[in-house]
Amino acid sequence: YGSMAVLGYLMYGDGVQSQVTLNLPAARLSSKIAIYTTLVNPLAKYALMVTPIATVVEERIYVAVGQGSAVPVAVRTLLVLSTVVVAVALPFFGYLMALVGSFLSVGVSMLLPCVCYLRIFGAPSMNCCRTAMEAGAIFGILALGALVAVTGTYSSVMQIIHHL
Numbered sequence: 001y002g003s004m005a006v007l008g009y010l011m012y013g014d015g016v017q018s019q020v021t022l023n024l025p026a027a028r029l030s031s032k033i034a035i036y037t038t039l040v041n042p043l044a045k046y047a048l049m050v051t052p053i054a055t056v057v058e059e060r061i062y063v064a065v066g067q068g069s070a071v072p073v074a075v076r077t078l079l080v081l082s083t084v085v086v087a088v089a090l091p092f093f094g095y096l097m098a099l100v101g102s103f104l105s106v107g108v109s110m111l112l113p114c115v116c117y118l119r120i121f122g123a124p125s126m127n128c129c130r131t132a133m134e135a136g137a138i139f140g141i142l143a144l145g146a147l148v149a150v151t152g153t154y155s156s157v158m159q160i161i162h163h164l
Contacts, residue, residue, distance in 0.1 A: 102152025
């Protein structure tokens, strides 16, 4: 992402907008498809993230009350409404999501794979890595991931504190 941002800036200069969809020509059909895809993406992600929660709540209700066709609709509607209420009630909800994203995303995408690799194949002193270059790359990714997690988390916490 960072390299694409730098290349975009080098190619287009100061005229580059902060969001990629703002740079697209509005009159073209391909631009409209890209914009609508960008709008639909968070909705699909929300549905995928809420589905396990909704399934567990529905199963608990089925155990207590029994099967009913209105249960899934009611549960999912209440989950969406509760999310909207929290987002509206907490003025710093976006900053809170940035905090969770910076901490968890980096942890899952950068740190966890390296730690699992080291855990499965052993520490470098126990011949986990075929070469010193591989061990260096693993520890480099771990160091970079830790730096990104700490700076992102710190930045998000400071934004929340500043907002309060």
